[in-house]
Amino acid sequence: MALCQAVGCGSSLFWPRVLLFGDSITQVPLPRAPRRSLGASPCRTPATSSGLPVPALALRWLQFSFQQGGWGASLADRLVRKCDVLNRGFSGYNTRWAKIILPRLIRKGNSLDNTVAVTIFFGANDSALKDENPKQHIPLDEYVANLKSMVQYLKSVDIPEDRVILITPPPLCETAWERECIIQGCKLNRLNLVVGEYASACLQVARDCGTEVLDLWTLMQKDSQDFSSYLSDGLHLSPKGNEFLFSYLWPLIEKKVSSLPLLLPYWRDVVEAKPELSLLGDGDH
Numbered sequence: 001m002a003l004c005q006a007v008g009c010g011s012s013l014f015w016p017r018v019l020l021f022g023d024s025i026t027q028v029p030l031p032r033a034p035r036r037s038l039g040a041s042p043c044r045t046p047a048t049s050s051g052l053p054v055p056a057l058a059l060r061w062l063q064f065s066f067q068q069g070g071w072g073a074s075l076a077d078r079l080v081r082k083c084d085v086l087n088r089g090f091s092g093y094n095t096r097w098a099k100i101i102l103p104r105l106i107r108k109g110n111s112l113d114n115t116v117a118v119t120i121f122f123g124a125n126d127s128a129l130k131d132e133n134p135k136q137h138i139p140l141d142e143y144v145a146n147l148k149s150m151v152q153y154l155k156s157v158d159i160p161e162d163r164v165i166l167i168t169p170p171p172l173c174e175t176a177w178e179r180e181c182i183i184q185g186c187k188l189n190r191l192n193l194v195v196g197e198y199a200s201a202c203l204q205v206a207r208d209c210g211t212e213v214l215d216l217w218t219l220m221q222k223d224s225q226d227f228s229s230y231l232s233d234g235l236h237l238s239p240k241g242n243e244f245l246f247s248y249l250w251p252l253i254e255k256k257v258s259s260l261p262l263l264l265p266y267w268r269d270v271v272e273a274k275p276e277l278s279l280l281g282d283g284d285h
Helices: 003-009 057-061 071-078 095-105 140-156 174-183 192-209 239-257
Strands: 017-022 084-089 115-121 164-167 212-214
Touching: 017 071, 017 095, 071 084, 071 239, 095 140, 115 140, 115 239, 140 164, 140 192, 164 192, 164 239, 192 212, 212 239
Parallel strands: 017 084, 017 115, 115 164, 164 212
Antiparallel strands: none
C-alpha cells in the first residue's frame, strides 16, 4: 500500500499528554548546550572578561528531571506507548511568570491534544527572601493567587481539577545552600521555615480548588529524618530525591492514566500478510 493511500485509510492516532510545569526542578537542559547558571542560583551570576556567565559550581551536582534517573524521565519510561510526557520546566521562574506563560503553553484544542494530567511544581523560587533575592521572591498571598489562577485557567481550557496535581517545594537544607551562596559571594537567601509556609499555602490551594497535591516538603522531613541526601546542593533534587519524588508522584499519575490503552499493537500481533489491518485501526490495544 502506498503511503498516500495509508494516510487516507487510517484515522489520526490519539496520543494523550502529561504536562510537567515547573521551575528548575522540572527543567531539563538542552543537550550539549552551554549550561548557564540556574535561575535558582544564590545570587547574580558573575561574568568572565568575555561577558559570558560563569556556571554555578552547583551545576555539577544537579539532577534534572529528564536526565537518566530524573523523575520526569521515570514518568516518560512508565508511560511509553500510552502518553507523551512533556517537560515544560523553566529554570528560575516563579508563579508570577508562570501564570503569564501558561496560556502560551496549553490552549483549548481538539481531542488529538488531550491532556490527561498536569503537574504544577513551583515555590522554590517564590519563597526566596525578599531582601536577599527580590527578583524571584513572590509574596505569600500572591503565590496563592497565582496558583489558583493557573488551576482556573486549566479548567477554562477543559482540563478539570481532577487532572491537576500541585507539588509543594521540597525542604531546604540551609547549611548546604548557604555554602553555595558563599561560593557565589552572597548571603543565605532562603530559609526552610519560610519554604514550609509556601508548602502549606500550596496544600491549602489544593483543598480550595479540589486538585490533588503532593506534599514533598512534609514527606521528605517525615519523622524528623535527615533529608539532606534528597538534595544535591540544599535546594535542587539529588538522584535519591528524584527517585523519592517519583515514588510518590507515580501513584497519583497512574490513577489518571490507568484506563488508557497501549497505543498500536505488540509486534507479534501485527497481521503479517496484511499489516494495515492491524495498524490502521483506532490504535487502542
